Amino acid sequence: MATAPKDNNKPAQEVLLRVENVTKIYDGTVKAVDDVSLTVMKGEIFALLGGSGCGKSTLLRMMAGFETPTKGKIFLAGQDITDLPPYQRPINMMFQSYALFPHLSVWENIAFGLKRDGMPKDQIADRVEKMLSLAQLNKYAQRKPHQLSGGQQQRVALVRSLAKRPQLLLLDEPLGALDKKLRETTQLELVNIIEEVGVTCVLVTHDQEEAMTMASRIAVMSEGYFLQVGEPDAVYEMPNSRQVADFIGNVNIFEGVIEEDEADHVTVRCPECVHYVGHGVSGHKGMAVGVALRPEKIMLSKNKPTGEYNWCAGEVIEIVYFGAHTTYHLKLDSGKVIKAQELNNTRDLSCGLTWGDRAYAHWNDLAMVVLTH
Amino acid sequence: MAEKQSFFSSVKNSLFDGRNAVIGVPYFWFLLLAAIPLLIVLKISMSEMEGTQVSSMIDWSNGWPKLTLNFASYQFIASDSLYFKTYLSSIKYALITTLLCLAIGYPFAYFMARAPKHMQPTLLMLIMLPFWTSFLLRIYAWKTLLVSNGVINNVLMSLHIIDTPLTMMNNSFSLLLGMVYSYLPFMILPLYANLSKLDLRYLEAAADLGTSPFKAFWLITVPLSKAGIIAGSMLVFIPAVGEYVIPELLGGSSTLMIGRVLWDEFFNNLDWPMASAVAVVMILIILLPMAIYNKSQADLAEGKP
Amino acid sequence: MSQASNNKLFAKGWMIAVYIFLYLPIITLVVFSFNDSKLVTVWSHASLRWYEALAKDTALIDAVLLSLKIAFLSALMSVLFGTFTAFALNRYKRFKGRTLLSSMSSMPLVMPDVIVGLSLLLMIVSAQHWLGYPQKGLLTILLGHALLGTAYANVVVTSRLREMDGKLDEAAMDLGAKPWQVFTLVTFPLLIPALVSAFLLTFTLSFDDVVLSSFLSGPGYSTMPMVIFSRARLGLNPTINAVATVTIVVVTMAVIASSFYTSHQERKRKREEAQAYSDSNK
Numbered sequence: 011m012a013t014a015p016k017d018n019n020k021p022a023q024e025v026l027l028r029v030e031n032v033t034k035i036y037d038g039t040v041k042a043v044d045d046v047s048l049t050v051m052k053g054e055i056f057a058l059l060g061g062s063g064c065g066k067s068t069l070l071r072m073m074a075g076f077e078t079p080t081k082g083k084i085f086l087a088g089q090d091i092t093d094l095p096p097y098q099r100p101i102n103m104m105f106q107s108y109a110l111f112p113h114l115s116v117w118e119n120i121a122f123g124l125k126r127d128g129m130p131k132d133q134i135a136d137r138v139e140k141m142l143s144l145a146q147l148n149k150y151a152q153r154k155p156h157q158l159s160g161g162q163q164q165r166v167a168l169v170r171s172l173a174k175r176p177q178l179l180l181l182d183e184p185l186g187a188l189d190k191k192l193r194e195t196t197q198l199e200l201v202n203i204i205e206e207v208g209v210t211c212v213l214v215t216h217d218q219e220e221a222m223t224m225a226s227r228i229a230v231m232s233e234g235y236f237l238q239v240g241e242p243d244a245v246y247e248m249p250n251s252r253q254v255a256d257f258i259g260n261v262n263i264f265e266g267v268i269e270e271d272e273a274d275h276v277t278v279r280c281p282e283c284v285h286y287v288g289h290g291v292s293g294h295k296g297m298a299v300g301v302a303l304r305p306e307k308i309m310l311s312k313n314k315p316t317g318e319y320n321w322c323a324g325e326v327i328e329i330v331y332f333g334a335h336t337t338y339h340l341k342l343d344s345g346k347v348i349k350a351q352e353l354n355n356t357r358d359l360s361c362g363l364t365w366g367d368r369a370y371a372h373w374n375d376l377a378m379v380v381l382t383h
Numbered sequence: 384m385a386e387k388q389s390f391f392s393s394v395k396n397s398l399f400d401g402r403n404a405v406i407g408v409p410y411f412w413f414l415l416l417a418a419i420p421l422l423i424v425l426k427i428s429m430s431e432m433e434g435t436q437v438s439s440m441i442d443w444s445n446g447w448p449k450l451t452l453n454f455a456s457y458q459f460i461a462s463d464s465l466y467f468k469t470y471l472s473s474i475k476y477a478l479i480t481t482l483l484c485l486a487i488g489y490p491f492a493y494f495m496a497r498a499p500k501h502m503q504p505t506l507l508m509l510i511m512l513p514f515w516t517s518f519l520l521r522i523y524a525w526k527t528l529l530v531s532n533g534v535i536n537n538v539l540m541s542l543h544i545i546d547t548p549l550t551m552m553n554n555s556f557s558l559l560l561g562m563v564y565s566y567l568p569f570m571i572l573p574l575y576a577n578l579s580k581l582d583l584r585y586l587e588a589a590a591d592l593g594t595s596p597f598k599a600f601w602l603i604t605v606p607l608s609k610a611g612i613i614a615g616s617m618l619v620f621i622p623a624v625g626e627y628v629i630p631e632l633l634g635g636s637s638t639l640m641i642g643r644v645l646w647d648e649f650f651n652n653l654d655w656p657m658a659s660a661v662a663v664v665m666i667l668i669i670l671l672p673m674a675i676y677n678k679s680q681a682d683l684a685e686g687k688p
Numbered sequence: 689m690s691q692a693s694n695n696k697l698f699a700k701g702w703m704i705a706v707y708i709f710l711y712l713p714i715i716t717l718v719v720f721s722f723n724d725s726k727l728v729t730v731w732s733h734a735s736l737r738w739y740e741a742l743a744k745d746t747a748l749i750d751a752v753l754l755s756l757k758i759a760f761l762s763a764l765m766s767v768l769f770g771t772f773t774a775f776a777l778n779r780y781k782r783f784k785g786r787t788l789l790s791s792m793s794s795m796p797l798v799m800p801d802v803i804v805g806l807s808l809l810l811m812i813v814s815a816q817h818w819l820g821y822p823q824k825g826l827l828t829i830l831l832g833h834a835l836l837g838t839a840y841a842n843v844v845v846t847s848r849l850r851e852m853d854g855k856l857d858e859a860a861m862d863l864g865a866k867p868w869q870v871f872t873l874v875t876f877p878l879l880i881p882a883l884v885s886a887f888l889l890t891f892t893l894s895f896d897d898v899v900l901s902s903f904l905s906g907p908g909y910s911t912m913p914m915v916i917f918s919r920a921r922l923g924l925n926p927t928i929n930a931v932a933t934v935t936i937v938v939v940t941m942a943v944i945a946s947s948f949y950t951s952h953q954e955r956k957r958k959r960e961e962a963q964a965y966s967d968s969n970k
Binding site: 401402405406408409410412413414415416417418419420421423424427487490491494495497498504505506508509510511512513515516517518519520521522523524525526527528530532533534537564567568617618621622624625626627628631632642645646649650655658659662665666669673676677680 | 713898
């Protein structure tokens, strides 16, 4: 296709979409989107992640032109598109439940947007053929949408929104309508097609795994504003607040106070244990902070660790078997319950713990994140 | 500058999407044919006949408009007990019709909703089919069945079940029969629409919690079909109050219905103010059921049970 | 016998009884249209005598033709205005006077015919008084029937609009369709089945109406129901049975054909969906 395959590791330099201080207020009172600013680079796949009602869909609909911002501006490639109606924007959208036209064939669905542009007939035929091959649906060109399976419908929806070669592709919960098993393969197909075309994407999802695997950057949204924007691993490993840590994946949060504050390490005293964090933080001595620790970074054993820091003891009160891993719920002496996740890398249960056992949880000094918010 | 631009684009958009036309056309249509005519009825009900003309409400003789409201027709309705009796009897017949339709239609709609899925479209079509054929002809058909030398009497007499013909015409029996017959589909359709959507798992849950089928019916099915019961009852009651054709063809002279009074005042006595006043009082009677109906439809549209 | 099968028997009995109640008069009408006797209620022997009488009954035939014409035109008007109303009420959730429009549009549905007829006639008389127009006749009957039909068409189109995925309009607009193209290319084609049923329903309503026509008709404009009504008031008349049988046969065939067509389409669709599902799992 037109552009070269993009490289995820190299950030593209050119800004494609700029959202400037956009606010959307419904009925004069309900703030759906609250003073949001963002830039999306050319070639990026950018995910808006959040629960329902966080404002992610409203923001997407403003990019598409279905809603006008109450305040703020939206620019595409430098041009102000804030008040442009949807049919004049070089932006296309793949809808949540696909919104394929039920009375038109697959071929006509894909050609719909091209015909609106007044493209010559032979060029339309050409482009539609290309799109059909991209989606591997050449055999199904004359079928109606209801004659296709869910995965096929999803591919038609995708190539229909790509047919006009939009500068920006919007994806609204692209995998939301598929069952779990189908999601993984479809997700791969989707990313492959998008990368082949090299189009810039903004993706809306409530599913963190979907955001993690598909996007090059993620914005975590809540109550109309961004909590954190960053690359998937950064958002996961370096959450900047309790809310983000809690929303993305599972997390144990220990409340404590900074006891030692050095350039290369800090210690945090909590009721359960003392954390030794092997890097500096933006806090000061005596400050109340939270220490976030992901369950998969905790190791369990029956033997008491030797060191002074980074361990605590408790009773196993729950064991949840997931197949690939097992989650242990540990009730600490303080009454706090933490979760620890152990990989089942052998066929017998690895650490031999069972209900009611006393166990020791320990972790290394780079496993946790100190949260000041 | 920016404001000006967005103002122009919003004006352009509103012309483009035809919003004003889409709202304006039906508004004009219903104002002209529904709202204004009712106001005219109200106006004429407060005038009186001057020969063959309706008196003018506004008198210009002194050089400025002088409004004369004439309540003679209303006073007449209030003073003549026949009108009161007729209104009462119309409400009575409409009420009995509604209850009979509910008693026959509810079990029917319930059984239909529980019938095998592949049969339901046919059963539904069989309910709709008479509805598509002329109402007038069906009422006429009852006349041929019910008269003293009619089909039913002839059959019963030839089978020696009766010796003398039964009197089934021109009384409240024939009137109610005709009304129930005509309005039954209006009761069944909303009830069926409601009951067929009822989630059977509620009943399974109730049975699982130890409720007997009979109790489950009263505690779950009936409350959940409230919207259907209200819609169906109002769709029967309101037009039944003002029914004209059925009492005219099947009711005889002894059954009093207000629709016939209105017709006679208008076509036989040519008393337009009187006919209008009769209509206004009739509207006042059906205003409450109409409000109930509109509310239940609005609730239905918003997906409330 | 078990409780369950007893219940089933009761349900069946109840339904059959109701169907007999609904169809008994219709069947009688048809049967006695082939009766030779002048008495509508006493069977003598089969004949087509009343159909011959019907063929010579020019007053009735003229009335049928007038009714067909009015039904056709008023159904067109009803579908047009009913669609406008449905769009106004369903696509624009907020505008001044929405409640007024919504109650005005449901008024002809529930208001007794005599009131609708009286009010329309008084409006037309007032219009004549001020404008000298319109004369009572075809146009005034049409207006009355179209008013009633609009209210019904609105209900039919509204239920379809509610089922329809609003995202389809947005998808069309997103792909570059201007608002009028969204309507002609997406909304309208998907509405066609609803428009057809609205047309058939309002056609039937008009063809059936006697009260509105009686109020609104002028000299020389007697519709079929008006003629039948005036004859039925006087007594029983076998020609009515004959004309009834003709209309019943036509309507029944149309309704059965259309319901076969829809259930056939439905089955075909289900089959294709199942096929698509099994294809994708191969």
